[in-house]
Amino acid sequence: MVTTLPIELDPATAIYDEELPARQPWSRVVKQGQILRIIDLQGNQAVDTLFYNAHDPSERYSAPDTVVRQGNIFITTGTQLMSNDGNVMMTVIHDDCGKHDTLGGACSMESNSVRYGLHKKHLHACVENFLLELSKYEMNKRDLVSNVNFYMNVPVSDDGTLEIVDGISEAGKMIDLRAEMDVMVLISNCPQINNPCNAYNPTPARLIIWDAA
């Protein structure tokens, strides 16, 4: 686990500071040099996130390029989030949670029907959030790829066993990401209630943006 001292950023100087309610989508362009802080306000809340080049959304976050670049499946301080074109989109400059997931992807109505029962199909899901938010940009499911799950814990065993387990996050944990290009950030504050990713209780997150120093 990598832990560093909190970076002294004063919310009073931020250009954006809002609470993202439980279960809600969000998107915004974070300009090159700006810093986005995501705070897990009440603990164990998965924040499903994708990144697009704000000027050409066909360039987008790539989970495989990110894990291969790092040689490691987890995201933490120092991780560079890579695009499908091999460019650095965001750098994690501070993380006091320790690790974030790159493998689990987003929950969807359709996968929920498989995972939890056909009768669970019509529960709210991250892909629903993503698609509705992307519709503002005339984007659709072609634009969805494997996403980051901040504050979600998905270890992999030697035999490949992989499972979403109880979170390692807790109230007040934060991660700071510096944009290395103009990035459109897409978030679904995960509404899943059928596994431990949100401790069975979706909660709000706080999003803060600072201008480049």
Next chain:
Amino acid sequence: MVQASTVPNLPNVPNATTIDSSLILLDEKLPGGAYWHGIIKRGNTLRVTDLARSQGVSLICYNADSPIERLNVADTAKIQFNAFLKQGMVLYSDMGRILGSITADTSGHHDLICGCSNAASNAAKYGAGAYNKYGESDYNNSRNNFLKALAKRGLTRKDLMPNLNLFSRVSVHPNGDLEYVTGYEQAGSYVDLRAEMNLLVVISNCPHVLHPATVYQPQPIQLTVWRSPTPTPDDLCRTANAEVMRGFINTDALFAQV
């Protein structure tokens, strides 16, 4: 960080189950570095055979009737609680349906995590590269192979998503570090992918992005499409767990009106 290691001797690969020649619909050798794309009709099976100790084979697949439905490696791992594909497992689409079933597998080492090679990763590993007499780099990479194959079907880079890799053993250490382990590859090993819907398959036969070889030597594979038997009621892939049974309910509903 990325590590690489080699396992020592392995037992010989089991004899391949021979396919009755009357059932074979297509049989093609794919050279190292090359790509292939084709449609496997629901119920038929694609066998990919490692002919000469493969360094990895990258694969993506789509619902051929509606390619906006496509392989989702995250759902494939998450729903089956395993990041390594094996016999008895299936490939999930992003619509809660099953694209294909791993009905046979003598390798046991396939990767859903690492994605594929690209021009930069090839240049880093192999150098600037030789050029053939046509002026093209001989060091083909999987990302460009995928883009070329997709373009021939009217699809673009927005249709490209994370792929899987056959014949590739990648270990994940408890701290999250990735390790490519050579020595598991065996000439003659094969994997059977039974199409559970009409399936567009794109294969790039380029080395795994983490394969440690610094000389570009992708090896040939054999692609065999055959008319496989209709699944029995106790079919392993269709009955492996409660999740997959629901996945097949979703999938079979696509064909309810056929």
